[in-house]
Amino acid sequence: MSQLAGPVSQGSRVAILIVLALAGRAGSLAAAEAPKAPPGKLGEELFRFGKEGIGPSQMTRVEYVAVDPGGFVYLGDWELGRVQRFSPQGKLEAVAYVKSDRVNSLAYERSGVLFVVTLHHLFRYDAKTLKLLGEVEPPGGGDYLAIASRPGGGVIAVLESRNISDDVAFLDKEGKIERVLYGSIEKAAGYTVQRPFVTVDGKGFFYVADNGNHAIFRFDPEGRYISRFGYPGHPAGDSNTDFAGITVDGRGQLWVSGWSTLNVVTVDGRPRQSYEMSSYGLAVNDKDELFVTDRTQVRQYAAGKP
Amino acid sequence: MNLHRHFPLLLLLLCAAGCAGSGVATRPPAPAPSNKVAEPPAEDSLEPAEPAMDDAEPEAPAPEAPSQDVLLLRFKGTGKDLGTMTQSALVAVDPQGFVYTADAGRVLRFTPEGKFASGFSTGEPPCQPTGLAADRGGIVYVACGGRLLRYEGASGKLLGEVRHPDGAGFFHVAPRPDSGVLVSWRNAQRDDFVLVAFDGTIETIHRNAVAGASGQAAGDVLVAMDGRRTIYAAVNPLHAVCVFKLTGEYVNRFGSEGEDPDQFSGPFTGLAVDGQGQIFVSDAKGVSALLGEDGRFLRRLETKGTGLAIDDDDALFAAAGTEVAKYRVEPPPKKD
Numbered sequence: 001m002s003q004l005a006g007p008v009s010q011g012s013r014v015a016i017l018i019v020l021a022l023a024g025r026a027g028s029l030a031a032a033e034a035p036k037a038p039p040g041k042l043g044e045e046l047f048r049f050g051k052e053g054i055g056p057s058q059m060t061r062v063e064y065v066a067v068d069p070g071g072f073v074y075l076g077d078w079e080l081g082r083v084q085r086f087s088p089q090g091k092l093e094a095v096a097y098v099k100s101d102r103v104n105s106l107a108y109e110r111s112g113v114l115f116v117v118t119l120h121h122l123f124r125y126d127a128k129t130l131k132l133l134g135e136v137e138p139p140g141g142g143d144y145l146a147i148a149s150r151p152g153g154g155v156i157a158v159l160e161s162r163n164i165s166d167d168v169a170f171l172d173k174e175g176k177i178e179r180v181l182y183g184s185i186e187k188a189a190g191y192t193v194q195r196p197f198v199t200v201d202g203k204g205f206f207y208v209a210d211n212g213n214h215a216i217f218r219f220d221p222e223g224r225y226i227s228r229f230g231y232p233g234h235p236a237g238d239s240n241t242d243f244a245g246i247t248v249d250g251r252g253q254l255w256v257s258g259w260s261t262l263n264v265v266t267v268d269g270r271p272r273q274s275y276e277m278s279s280y281g282l283a284v285n286d287k288d289e290l291f292v293t294d295r296t297q298v299r300q301y302a303a304g305k306p
Numbered sequence: 307m308n309l310h311r312h313f314p315l316l317l318l319l320l321c322a323a324g325c326a327g328s329g330v331a332t333r334p335p336a337p338a339p340s341n342k343v344a345e346p347p348a349e350d351s352l353e354p355a356e357p358a359m360d361d362a363e364p365e366a367p368a369p370e371a372p373s374q375d376v377l378l379l380r381f382k383g384t385g386k387d388l389g390t391m392t393q394s395a396l397v398a399v400d401p402q403g404f405v406y407t408a409d410a411g412r413v414l415r416f417t418p419e420g421k422f423a424s425g426f427s428t429g430e431p432p433c434q435p436t437g438l439a440a441d442r443g444g445i446v447y448v449a450c451g452g453r454l455l456r457y458e459g460a461s462g463k464l465l466g467e468v469r470h471p472d473g474a475g476f477f478h479v480a481p482r483p484d485s486g487v488l489v490s491w492r493n494a495q496r497d498d499f500v501l502v503a504f505d506g507t508i509e510t511i512h513r514n515a516v517a518g519a520s521g522q523a524a525g526d527v528l529v530a531m532d533g534r535r536t537i538y539a540a541v542n543p544l545h546a547v548c549v550f551k552l553t554g555e556y557v558n559r560f561g562s563e564g565e566d567p568d569q570f571s572g573p574f575t576g577l578a579v580d581g582q583g584q585i586f587v588s589d590a591k592g593v594s595a596l597l598g599e600d601g602r603f604l605r606r607l608e609t610k611g612t613g614l615a616i617d618d619d620d621a622l623f624a625a626a627g628t629e630v631a632k633y634r635v636e637p638p639p640k641k642d
Contacts, residue, residue, distance in 0.1 A: 054533030055581020056401075056442065056483045057618045080533060082484070092401065092618065095442065095484045097535065 042262070042275055043302030046289065049090030050297035054080060057092035059296045063244065065281035066108040066149070067291055068127060073298060074114055076103035076281070083116055085130055086298075096130035098123065105146040105197070107155050111173045115155050117144045122157065124175055136175035142167060148198045148206070154178065156206055158185075158196045166192045168206075168223060181223040188225040189213040201248040201267060209243040209256060216246070216256065218269070229269030231256045247282040247290075249303070255282050255290060262292065374636040375607050378621060381420030383407045383628055393434070395575060396613040397625035398481075400440035400459055403617060405632075407625050408435040408448060415459065416630070426462025428455065436526070437479035438613070439487050443504050447487050449476040454489060456506050468506050470498070478528045480577070488537060490527040497524040499537060499554060512554030516541050519548065519556035528577040530585070532598065540574035540587055547577070547587060547601065560601025561587075568603035570594075576614035578622065582637045586614050586622060593624060597638055604638060 050059045064076030071088030081101035085094040100119035107115045114127040115136075120143035124133040138144055142159035145166075149155050154172045161167050166185045170178040185193045185208060194212030201207070204221030215228040215236035234241040245257040248267065256263045257279035264272040278294040285291070288303035383394050398406040403418030411432020414425040428435065428448055437449030446459040452474030456465040468489075470476065475491045475498075482488055485504035490497065496514040503509045516524035516539055528540040536557075537550040545563035550556055561570050572590025579585050584604065585596040593607040593614065609631055611624020622633045 051581075051619075053581030053620065054483075054583070055616075055618060055620060056533060058533065058581045060533075097484055 042273075043290065043304035045299055046302055047090070047300040048297055049086065052296035056095050057084070057086075059084075059293075061295050062293045062298070063280040063295065064103055064106045065245075065283045065291050065293045065298060066106050066114070067283045067285045068108045068112075069110070069286055071285065072127070073283075073291065074106060074108055074127065075293065075298065076106045076116065078103050081118070083114065083125070083130060085127070090298075094128070094130040096125060096132070105144075107147045107149040109149050109155055109173050110153050113173055115147050115149075115157075115171075115175075117147050117157075120144055122147065122175070134175070136171065139167065139169055139177050139180045145193065146196045146198045146208075148200050150200050151202050151204065156198060156200055158193060158198050158208060160192060164192060166196075168198075168208075168219075184208075184219065184223060184225070185210060185213065185217055188217055188228065189215070195243070197243055197246045199246045199248050199254070201252075202250060205267065207246060207248065207254060207267070209246040211241075211243050214238055214241040216243075216254070216265070216269070218267070227269055229265065230271075231258065231261075231263035231265050232271035232274040234258070244280045245282040245293075247284050249284045249288045249290070250286075251288060251303075255284070257282050257292070375605075375609075375622075376634045377609075377631060378634050379420050379632040381416065381630055383409075383414055383416075383625070383630055384422060394613070394625045394627065394630075396435055396438035397611075397615045397623045397630055398438045398440040398446065399615045399617045399623055400444050400446075401442050401618060402444065404440070404444075404459065405615075405623060405630060406438060406440055406446055406459065407613075407630055408438045410434050413438070413446065413448060413457070413462070415462075420630070420632075424460070424462060426457060436477050437489065439479040439481045439615075441481050441487050441504065442483075442485045445504070445506075447479045447489070447502070449479050449489065452476055454479070454502075466506055468500075468502055468508065470500060470508070470511075476500070477526050478577075480530045482531050483533045483535065488529050488531045490529045490539065492524065492527065497527055499529065499539075499550070510554075512550070515539070515550060515554055515556075516544075516548055519550075520544055520559075528574050530577045530579045532579040532583075533581055536598070538577060538579060538585060538598075540577045542573050545570045547585065547596070558601070560596070567594075567606065568601075575612040576624070578614040578616045580616045580620040580622070580635065582620060584635070584638050586616075586635075588612050588614055588624070593622075595635070595638075605636070607633065607635070609633065 061079035062075045062077050066074040073086045075084045082097045098118040102119045105117035112127045114125040116123050122136040122144040140161050142161035144159050146158040147155050157169045159167045165183040168181040168184045191213050193210045197209040199207050206219050208217045217228045218226045228236045230236045242258045244259050247255050252267050254265045262275040262277050262279040279292045281293040283291040290301045292299045394407045394409045396408045405416040407414050412427050415423045417423050433451040435448050435450045439447045444459045446457045448455045454468040454476040470491050475493045476489050478490045480488045486502045489500040491500050497516050499512040499515045501510040524541050525543050530538045535552040539548045546559045546561040548559040570589045574589050576588035583598045585598050587594050593609050593611050595604040609624045610626045613625040615623040622635045624631050
């Protein structure tokens with residue numbers, strides 16, 4: 001585990017910056033046409049932890065992250081098929097292997113329940129101990145694909161139903177179905193979702209980032225479709241668009257990861273920024289600090305200026 | 307690193323690297339020294355080098371690179387009123403870094419810095435433990451005389467006994483990556499792998515695991531489990547490490563009896579796996595590091611450890627006699 005915010009003096013910081021600037025200059029001479037990332041407003045990196053490996057506290061393909069109000073971080077490792085709970089200091093507190101050997105999505109529900117999607121199934125875990133509480137039956141026998149917490153409690157899930165359509169389900173903290181929107185994406189776009197990601201903002205508007213339609217779909221709290229959009233350089237429908245995660249902060253910004261880029265879009269679809277960096281799972285805490293996974297590490301950033 | 311002191315040097319190095327990469331055609335760097343018999347081609351020759359065919363000696367194996375395993379800590383297993391470990395062949399480490407050793411009738415607990423913290427007796431009459439492990443919840447499991455006892459590690463309080471439906475026969479214990487332990491069990495008829503949950507209940511028994519796969523009696527089996535939940539079993543009659551899936555399905559085995567580096571000699575006394583895909587096996591020769599995916603011999607550690615354990619940071623603990631040593635071990639070679 002390493003912490004970047006280490007004891008480096010101001011003078012050393014200046015020295016590092018000069019050296020890096022010179023190194024960057026030398027690199028730009030060697031590859032003069034290399035594209036430059038736009039100037040960033042990503043907040044300062046506060047903390048990072050994680051080591052590549054298969055040991056209990058290590059990470060292989062950590063592509064999903066959630067954070068609770070106490071600062072505990074939950075990770076889903078797709079390859080190892082397990083979830084881990086880390087303290088705010090990056091100390092491993094609990095590990096659980098999922099039943100289907102693959103993690104596809106996870107969400108922390110405010111009452112202390114961790115919802116985990118594993119190869120089309122949805123399970124509930126006690127967030128503190130990661131002890132399995134039970135499986136959530138899908139409405140109509142569909143397959144669970146993605147999940148996100150709702151600010152007022154409970155979760156929202158995206159499913160593929162048996163008749164090759166897609167549904168959005170609202171579940172309470174016990175996993176009971178409150179209501180289901182049938183064919184929600186398909187009705188708006190004409191195609192069903194593939195490898196979707198979902199997030200909900202503070203007002204209950206929800207957003208589905210869909211790798212099938214290459215777009216982010218925005219819905220109001222009642223599930224009415226509002227609009228679709230892409231991220232900087234990739235308008236809706238661009239087949240080169242990739243989604244690996246999505247989250248929303250308290251200031252009306254959607255953070256969208258695209259494997260090798262981290263993008264910022266306003267909740268109504270206006271592109272803001274794009275950063276060239278490996279990013280997969282995304283989560284935001286109550287302070288609008290951003291958590292980004294790059295498979296073998298988790299980075300925590302201060303809230304940047306919008 | 308003191309960046310103030312090294313800044314001019316860094317600057318010079320980076321500038322040189324930048325100039326070299328800025329479009330000026332340069333020769334590639336000279337090749338590293340090699341043990342090859344053939345002469346390298348002349349600098350401007352377009353002809354490939356001819357291998358030396360006549361009088362060529364068989365290529366000697368490349369000399370082993372010096373090991374980068376580093377001794378971090380060594381401490382004596384002495385516990386005040388409990389005396390000093392005399393025959394400690396077992397070691398365990400919990401997620402908080404506390405280290406446990408065991409010999410006849412007692413378990414000693416040490417801080418991560420190697421200071422004695424506490425100890426407890428495993429009852430009368432004292433028996434020689436054959437297995438010792440600490441799970442992720444800080445529960446210490448001791449296999450002794452075929453029984454498997456659970457203790458609260460910090461206090462030494464006995465929590466209970468794990469009972470196999472077919473009676474005593476527990477032998478070796480290893481931590482599971484989530485919680486609970488993996489235990490080997492045997493009687494006169496068969497050998498089992500037993501998966502014990504965090505609360506001491508038996509989750510799964512893979513019956514006749516090794517003998518069922520190998521067709522011969524397994525005897526005392528040492529076990530370990532990695533982060534993929536692959537089960538490793540060091541089996542004395544086979545002089546081999548056998549690999550099983552979590553389901554108990556046999557996958558592979560590697561090793562044989564002999565004096566070559568990749569062979570085993572004498573009874574196995576320790577088995578552990580790290581998070582980087584390495585297996586550590588101790589026998590009469592010492593501690594061998596093997597690559598988990600294919601059993602390839604990597605190197606021999608300069609330690610006389612018998613009992614082995616790995617912590618969350620991939621440090622290796624080796625117990626031998628009255629001492630425990632902690633090593634930062636070299637990671638396995640990276641794949642091309």
